[in-house]
Structure formats: C-alpha cells, structure tokens
Amino acid sequence: MDTNVSNSWEQRDMQAVFHGFTDLGTLNAEGPVILTHGDGIRVFDVHGKSYIDANSGLWNNVAGFNHQGIIDALCAQARKFPGYHAFFGRVADTTVALSEKLIELSPFDAGKVYYTNSGSEANDTVVKMLWMLHRRNGQPQRRKIITRVNAYHGVTVATASMTGKAYNAEFGLPLPGFLHADCPHYWRFGLEGETELEFSARLARNLEELILKEGPDTIAGMFAEPVQGAGGVIVPAEGYFEAIRPILRKYNIPFIADEVICGFGRTGEMWGSVKYDMQPDIIVASKCITAGYFPMGAVILGKAFCDALMKVSEEAEEFPHGFTAGGNPLGSAVALKSLAVIEDEGLLGNVNKVSGRFMARLKKLGEHKYAGEARGVGLMGAVEIVADKKTKQPLPGHLQISERIANKALKKGLICRPLGQAIVLGPPFIITEAEIDQIFDILEETVDEVFADVGL
Template sequence: MDAPQSWEKRAETYSLYGFTDLPSVAERGTVVVTHGEGPYIVDTNGRRYLDANSGLWNMVAGFDHRGLIDAAKAQYERFPGYHAFFGRMSDQTVMLSEKLVEVSPFARGKVFYTNSGSEANDTMVKMLWFLHRAEGKPERRKILTRWNAYHGVTAVSASMTGKPYNEVFGLPLPGFIHLTCPHFWRYGEPGETEAEFVARLGRELEDVIAREGADTIAGFFAEPVMGAGGVIPPAKGYFQTVQPILKRHGIPLIADEVITGFGRTGSTWGCQTYDFTPDAIISSKNLTAGFFPMGAVILGPELSDRMDAAIAAIEEFPHGFTASGHPVGCAIALKAIDVVMNEGLAQRVIDGAPRMEAGLRAIMQRHANIGELRGIGYMWALEAVRDRETKQPFEASLSVSERIANASTDEGLICRPLGQSIVLCPPFILTDAQMDEMFEKLDRALTRVFAEVG
C-alpha cells in the first residue's frame, strides 16, 4: 500500500477519532493543526481559526502564553518527572495542594491527583466506596447523577455520564442512577413554573432515595453548569433544594468542576456562582489552562477526616497513577492559577460576560430558529429549533448543529455542536474585537444553515 501523502489522509489512515462526526470527516477532511497564536489555531495550510471552544474548554489563556510555557520549561530543566507514591512527592506537588485548598471554598482539606477529569471522578467514586466500606457500610455503592450530565469516559465515569451514546459500551454499570436534568426550558411541564419544576425535582430525589434506600447510596455528583450536556445552568434554587435532602440522608454532594472551575462562570468555582458548598470538588481543564493533562480531587474537611480514618485502618490508600502529582504539571498548574486569578483573566470573564450575552442575544433575535440562549460567564449555548414557540427541534437527520459548526469552520471559527445546540466557550483572553469577530462569523454561519434547512 502506498503511503498517504496529505496531512488529512495521513490522519485518516492511522488515527481513530473520538467524539467525531465521521460523515463530516469523509466529506470535508480532517483539520490538522500545527500551532496556536493567542485564541487562534493554525492548520497545515496556514489557515487561522478563532477557537471559541478554548480547545476543549481549557485553553483559557490562549495557545502561546509565555508565562505558562516558561513555567513548563523551567520545571522540565529542574525536575522533569516523578510520582506521588511511597511517601514521596515533589515540592511542586506539595505547593499545589496547599494552593488548591487555599483557593477552595473549604476551610481545610486534602488533594489527590489524577491525569484527567474522568480519572478524578472515577477516583472520587472509589474513595466513597472505600470509606463507606471502612465505616462498616459496604452496601453504600450507588451513585446518583443526572440525565445529560457528563462526568468522563472511564467505565465508571461513563456510567455516571447520562448520555445515551454510552449504550454502545453496555453502560451504565449497575448501581448508577440518573435523575431528571435540571433544564427548565426543555423539561418543565406545560404550565409549570420554574419553582414548581425545582420542587418536582426535589420530590424525585426524595422518591429515588426512598426507593433505593439511603443506606445504599454512596454519593451524588453534579456539574454546577452542565457543560457537555449543552451548557445547562441549573434551574433557580436547584442546589438549595437538593443539598438539604442529601444532607438529611447522609449522602455526599460532589461538585464536578472540571469545566466550571477557575473562572469559567465568573467565580473561581461554579459552586460559588450558585451559592452552595459541596463535600468535594473535582477539578481539571482550567487547572493547568490546558498546558498539561491533570485532574484533582479536592476533599472538604469532613471527607478528608473520614478518608484519613479509613486509610489509617489499613495503613494505605491502594490507588494512584504513575503521573499523579507530576512535578511539571503541578508547576504549570501553580502558574495557571496565578495567571487566571492574579493576571486579570478572571476579571476579563466578569467584565466581558455581559457583552458576550448581549451579542449572542442579538444574534438570537435575528434568527427565528434559535429557541433558547442559555449560559453564564464565558460558557453559552444557542439551541436550534424548527419552531421557537413550540420548541420543536429540527429533524435529527438534518444534523443541524453539525452543519452550523462546519459552516462556522468555513468562516474561520471553531465552535462545538452538542445535541441541537451550538456551544461557545472562548478563551478568557478574548479582546472586544475578537468577540465581535466571533459574533460576525457565527451569524453568517447561522444564516447559511437556516436557509439550507428552512
């Protein structure tokens, strides 16, 4: 067989694609990227694209931030790799754990490192199973999440993820229970107010706990804003309704802040934006501004104490990864936290969010096939509909959101199709002019696609 010549053919010949619409690849080819410049990426043909998806939510400081690059280079020269096993860890790991507890909503706590958000959620489940078993309650194994939630791709975290595509793997595993998605626009019943919707979800939680038995439930995991579900902020009062129910039954609430952590919603943590304090936080993505694969489990005081007691009973926690607490990753994370919190990036989200919302709302007003604009901070979604009044979606066969994403790519804009929504979660460094560029290119893409499918 002759070797393929083009970058696109080489990619298609030797690589498997994850979460990729293969008909689009067959029709349009693969975009092979060589480098980035600020919020832009550049492909092998020299074409620039404004990446309004921040890579995968995570490149919040852009693709060439000199401070992050220098932090990585300096740590590689000083100490390029290690683990956190056998009572040894790098000084960078110690400093990052201190910093994460300091910036968390917890008065004190402890941190465990992974290589991704998926692994961090998986690890948190194992922690809950471990401590419940150590406390003489081995039957507390069931995990509660919500439909349309996304928590990862390991066998456990995919079981937590309330997406129908996991059926192709024979998932979820037994004991993973999905409750109603707190998206009032889509799942509110006719004539139901938002407050009534939230009260119904609270009753559902109570009913599930009664049906399954509180003594069989290990924990409840929730994203403050559902990210890969299509940017779904919770209905008003949702967490204030569910958390007291969980507390009454002794069920820990775990905030999956893989996407929302470190500024995306306008606060350091999404749980702060929505005014609740969880028992633990899952972090990744913005933790290193996308410059290193890393995840973290941040335990609050109660779970820290319970884990300490469970570990003491057998003299170890038999879990970990070769690159847990990697010194280069920790050095980058320390710099990334400083960049977001002290170099003005978090403030840019606070200052820019009203402008972003206003620009997207103006686009919605120009397009009758946009049924809902939803989001907060620098994470927003536009939901495409056949009919705005009835909320009737487009026929699935039309692949409307994929068409919009492809049309946007033709315009030099990267955005993400999720369901029938188009998601925009730009880097925090976006200037006003670049935000306007994002609006203009998206508007042209929407005009083109809605004319085609109208």
C-alpha cells in the first residue's frame, strides 16, 4: 500500500471503513481497491485501472455494471414514487406487480411473496415463519433447524447459526437447536469405492438418523442451497435431493430452497431447485432479483405453506415481523426490469450459450498439477487447490494459496474470489466466450506464477 500519497482514497478508506469478510493481513499490506464506476463486466478504480469482475460483484451484478434499461427503470420509479413500506395493508403498485411476476416465474402454481432487504433477512424471516406456524399449531417444541456443513445462509444471529462455517465460532454460534447435516460434496467426503448414488444414499440415511435422534416432532424445517455457493460451489452429488426429499416428507418437515445465489439463472435454469428437482415448500431469493442494482430479498411461499401460515397469522391478527424498506417501490421496479432482462433480453439464454466454454476452461485449469477438483454448473465454478491430487491433501494453511492467487490476479486486472483453498468464479450473465477466455488466460498464468513464487 502506497502510504506516501497524502489523504488518498486508500488512506481515507483505511481510516474510516471497517471491512467485513476481508483478509486483514492482505488489506494492511496491499490496501483496498476503491472503485468509481463500471462498464459491462469491468469495474474501474480511482486510478483508472480496469478489472474484469469474474464474480459479478458478489454473484449479483449479472447484467453488468451499467445496464441502461435497469438504470432507467430506477430513475423513472424515483421520479414517480421513490419510497414506501409494505406494512398495514399498504404497498406500492410496483411491488404487487413484482409479486405476481415472482409467483409466475416460480415452480409454484400459486402462493404469496414476502419482502426483505437481503438474503440473510429472508432466511431469518422463514425461521420465524416456521416457529410461529408450529407454535400456533400446538407444536411449540418444533424449533430445531437443519442445514448442512459448509452451507451459507446469512449473517444474522439465526442465519449465522444456520451457516455451517467454522468462523461463526467467533460469535459463540451456532445457537442451540441449529443442526448441521452432512455436506453433499462427493469428491471430498465420498468413501473409497463408493459411487455418487451410494454416497447420496448414505447421507440420506445419516439425515434420517439425525432426525430420529433429535425427534421428528422437534424439527421446524430444513434449508438447503441447490448448489452450495459460498461453500465453494459444491454441486450436489448425483441423486442427493431425490434421496433426502422423501425423508423430509415422511416426517412432515418443511423444505426450504435457499436460492439466493442460484436463483434467476446462475445454474442455467431459472431456479437451481428445478435443475436439481428439490421440490421445496418455500424459495428464498435475493442477489440476482435486482441484478445487484438495489438491495432486496424475497420469500416465495408455495400455496400449501402459505395457506397454513395465513391461517395462524389471522388467528394472531397479524404476522408480527417486517422491515421498513421491505417491498420498496424502487427495488420492485428495478427487480421487474432485471427479471425482464434475464428472461426476455437473452441473459438466461446466454448463460447456456457460453457455459460450455466456461466449464471447458474450468476443467482445463483443473488439470494443473496442484488442482484437486474443478467443479461447477452454468456460470458458477471453483478449482480446489491441493498438495497431492491422489490423496486430496490440502496445502499448508500458512501458504494462503488461494489468497495469493486472488491477490496476484487482482494486480493483473482480474477479480476472483478465494474460498478456503479454492478459487471461485461466478461471472455476469452477459459475458462472452472471448471474455471467458480472458479470465482463464489470466488465471492460468497467475496460478503458475504463484506456485513458482512459493517454490512448489
């Protein structure tokens, strides 16, 4: 970090901004990147340097960083009716229209939509819905929430407890009653000689054993991402959801699909839960719903669950929960336009058009001597770095290998994400095959240079 430039943007950041989910050693050594604008899949810093953002911001800027149609929709709504809430039976017309569109796009025949400001808040909201429903139905003991190891569901106290990541121990989490079933990562956790279908069957048996051990009448619901995004793009093993779904139905446990990352096209289908035949009762959405142009989360309730929740809410006279900006008319207008761009302007089609090139280049990178697994689907992928391909042994933690790769790539004008010992990519849906080649050309060169630097 250049400390000789007095009062630079970087120095002002270091003095005034507290960064979350940031390697502070890197931040202190290299300084922050202060961005001013974007163009297509590129963003630009205060010095005019451009970067290909191979992670769509944080999975969400899928239409690029300057889509004029979305910007125009935001401006038009701001001039018409810039802000309101969704309390007390009052709501903006754009929010009603968005609700209709989300139900139409969903795999549900009917239902209702509840709005939040983020995916974390949406998942947190569903937990309260489950608790209220069971309590009102005479089962107050049904409070336990099942997720999976390596899952990511958010950062509120409840959703951090759902998130199966070791770092939440820093907060004394998870809270009691939040249970973590097996991670469906066959490459990492499959037994020697075990097929993917056998692996999925074993995880299903383990899930049923967990439910029986805890007591089926104590389980409020199970949440699952179609693909574990922040877990490192963990694509479910073959037959996984087909194996666990009957168990949840057997014990009448509501099933919630966390589509915050997968929803609206990331996997090549509109919904990851459709691609992997999850058949959930509830879908949680965020990120791509507004193409990253406005903070919004949504809980899409299937009809059966919605009817049950409406019944107990009427008994209580209300559902006593909400957010001031939930269902904001600006966000609703942006979401309507963003979904139209994804659906009608060819973005979803482009994901399927270019994903073959993306996966081919990902697999090629996976042939590197120190690449253990290259995995992904649609326009989301990861390469896991290992010390030994055969044993899958990770490299020593002190090498911070993925952080080194991401930092060197940044200097070359490429933004990618280190996650554990993996490098994760999730480029915007507007990306071209030529731009995909640019990403992987830089990444291949970077990986070789990093391993040369560490002497491997």
